[in-house]
Amino acid sequence: MSGRVAGVAAAALAAGLAGVGAYLLYTSVAFGRRASARATPRRRGRLTLHAWMVQAGLGAVRPGELVSAVALLFVVGSAGGYVLFGGVAAALVSGLLIAAFPVSAYRARRRARLAAAAECWPRLLEELRLLTGSMGRSIPQALFEVGRRAPEEWRPGFAAAEREWLLTTDFARTTALLKDQLADSTVDAVCETLLVAHEVGGTDLDSRLADLIDDRVLDVQVRKDAASRQAGVRFARRFVLLVPLGMALAGLSIGAGRAAYETAGGQAAVAVGLASVAACWAWSGRLMRLPDEPRVFR
Numbered sequence: 001m002s003g004r005v006a007g008v009a010a011a012a013l014a015a016g017l018a019g020v021g022a023y024l025l026y027t028s029v030a031f032g033r034r035a036s037a038r039a040t041p042r043r044r045g046r047l048t049l050h051a052w053m054v055q056a057g058l059g060a061v062r063p064g065e066l067v068s069a070v071a072l073l074f075v076v077g078s079a080g081g082y083v084l085f086g087g088v089a090a091a092l093v094s095g096l097l098i099a100a101f102p103v104s105a106y107r108a109r110r111r112a113r114l115a116a117a118a119e120c121w122p123r124l125l126e127e128l129r130l131l132t133g134s135m136g137r138s139i140p141q142a143l144f145e146v147g148r149r150a151p152e153e154w155r156p157g158f159a160a161a162e163r164e165w166l167l168t169t170d171f172a173r174t175t176a177l178l179k180d181q182l183a184d185s186t187v188d189a190v191c192e193t194l195l196v197a198h199e200v201g202g203t204d205l206d207s208r209l210a211d212l213i214d215d216r217v218l219d220v221q222v223r224k225d226a227a228s229r230q231a232g233v234r235f236a237r238r239f240v241l242l243v244p245l246g247m248a249l250a251g252l253s254i255g256a257g258r259a260a261y262e263t264a265g266g267q268a269a270v271a272v273g274l275a276s277v278a279a280c281w282a283w284s285g286r287l288m289r290l291p292d293e294p295r296v297f298r
Contacts, residue, residue: 066102074099084252087267093274100278111290113153114184118223120151121186121216128190129209139198139205140165140174157181171198185293186216223290230288237288240281244273 077098082091124146131142144165147158161178165171175191189212197205248270252261260266 066106069102070099073101084248084261085267085270086262087270089267090261090270090274093271097274097278115223115227116151117154117184117186118216118220122213122220124150125190125209125213125216129206129213132209133206139194140171143194154182171195186212219293226290233288237281237284240277240284244277248273 074095076095078091078095080098081094082088085091085094127149128142128146131137131145132139135142137145144158144162147155147162150158157178158181160181161174164177165174168174172195175195179188179191193205193208193212197208261270
């Protein structure tokens with residue numbers, strides 16, 4: 001009797017699993033477009049984070065490592081704030097401000113890399129135009145030769161794209177990999193131009209590259225001029241951090257300054273002051289930020 005019950009249970013379980021499998025197979029075929037549409041925003045979010053980290057020179061850094069660094073600095077900043085001001089509220093605000101330093105440093109590194117990229121592209125495009133024009137190189141060969149003379153931090157991306165080309169001879173996949181590795185708007189435009197010329201053909205590649213060179217030269221000149229005009233403002237912006245910090249340290253050494261910080265009103269004043277400094281720093285940085293070119297061909 002027990003054997004019959006076990007057999008019936010096993011048959012019911014197998015039928016149920018078969019029904020679930022049929023349902024999943026049907027829904028994946030019938031509603032595949034809807035499922036992919038719902039998954040698109042999440043995928044785009046991951047690509048955006050990856051592109052941001054690549055532009056910052058952090059393509060090999062895992063998000064967990066970034067979170068660990070932020071958490072460690074939060075603990076250190078909170079401990080330092082507690083030692084200075086003797087309260088929990090000021091310690092938490094100090095920890096949050098110190099924890100934001102890695103993100104701020106990565107953003108500054110990203111802007112520096114984009115500025116270096118903008119200065120290098122006119123030379124690289126001129127070499128690419130010379131190789132594909134008068135020297136008669138094929139488009140993939142010219143691209144990889146230019147990549148060997150690119151800035152040091154870009155060469156792994158060009159090397160990966162060259163390996164992809166040697167393995168697959170698929171120029172579309174090669175340019176897609178290169179765009180993902182370098183994560184730059186100019187790379188997107190150059191790769192799309194080269195891909196169309198490689199697949200469709202034509203004699204206007206030289207003129208297209210010349211237009212890109214003129215555009216990049218103008219962009220470099222405008223950005224250098226804007227950066228030179230901001231030099232004095234950047235120097236003055238540092239006082240947003242130095243002056244309040246100096247005044248806080250001076251207050252600790254005058255009379256019962258530390259005891260005043262430890263009161264409820266003192267803690268509230270310190271927390272509001274630190275938050276105000278952070279807000280002024282972020283606001284001034286936003287005003288001085290040069291706009292980044294959007295990546296159109298992603």
